[in-house]
Amino acid sequence: MMQLRTVNVTRYVTPLREGGSMPAIAEADDNFLYVLKFRGAGQGPNALIAELIGGTLARHLGFRMPELVFANLDEAFGRTEPDEEIQDLLKASVGLNLALHYLSGAITFDPAVTTVDAHLASQIVWLDCFLTNMDRTCRNTNMLIWHKELWLIDHGASLYFHHSWQNWQAQAKRPFSLIKDHVLLPHASMLEIVDTEFKALINEDIIAEIVNLIPDEWLGNEDLFPTTQAYRAAYMEFLTIRLAHSNLFIKEAIDARSLLI
Incomplete structure (x- = not known):
């Protein structure tokens, strides 16, 4: 658990x-x-x-x-x-x-200094497409180098749909156009392979475990949902729908990458 x-x-x-x-x-x-x-x-x-x-x-x-x-x-x-x-x-x-x-002594990832291999780059791009994370750009990579290894930080800008909840079921099926600005997109040449790998690691039970970690006191600010249970169910549904339609955001990422290389 x-x-x-x-x-x-x-x-x-x-x-x-x-x-x-x-x-x-x-x-x-x-x-x-x-x-x-x-x-x-x-x-x-x-x-x-x-x-x-x-x-x-x-x-x-x-x-x-x-x-x-x-x-x-x-x-x-x-x-x-x-x-x-x-x-x-x-x-x-x-x-x-x-x-x-806090990773003491870590330095900010600089794409001009550190090269990320195609598989890891594709994994990170897939994750950010899935989460609709707009905040992994050259301007703000939200990655650190610590003990010569790449670490991810700061996913607070993900799931931006939940700031309004308008048409959220439809948004779950949409590509992620902002992926064109992702700092690792030029190196992400294995997106279809990673899609298969990651979809074997995520299912409804995993999504439910993650969403159930959200404290009740964080779920009281949205009038759309009458109960915290309904609020959680919406997150579960969004993520489940998005996983089932990953081909849409993978295609968007592949097309965006083709314009960069």
Whole structure:
């Protein structure tokens, strides 16, 4: 069974202001440092849900991905922070947040320096097509090199349909046109092979396990769904439909790549 540990945040170390949602490096009661993502940030719990689904799926598929944990934030943190903007963020994020292990010493992936082989590039492109992750471009790769190996981070911009839920069943069947800007698309020459490999590793039970990890308290901000059960069922249906129609986003990616090479 998939499950995440829960830690308690004990120390706010420093903000990471390069992130649009103002994540921070924080220490927890297990004495590890984490990149903490706040439920009170601009995109609210949706960004955490996308991070949870995307990151957990990435780990299931075998990608190097920092451990994800639930991070409990006590209301006392907002009382002593001198920066008003950070203080407001902490106060709005009391309760359960999401964090990734901080990879100390990691450097940002630079496609001009590091070459990714065709199979791994195709795997990452497939994942981002499936998740509709718009945030793996040359400008912002959201990949790190740590101990000479490639690690994925930050899937919070995935599943962007859930910020409005308009025509979400139809959106599940659509290609992902933004894949044309993916930093690894020029190297992704094995997409059809990866499609077969990954569809053998994902099924409805796996999708259900991942979606069931979403805390109930993150699922209370959408009037379209009368219950948290209905809310979860929508995520499960979207991902199941998208998996069944992977040929559509694979074709889009292959066509986009043909224009680059």
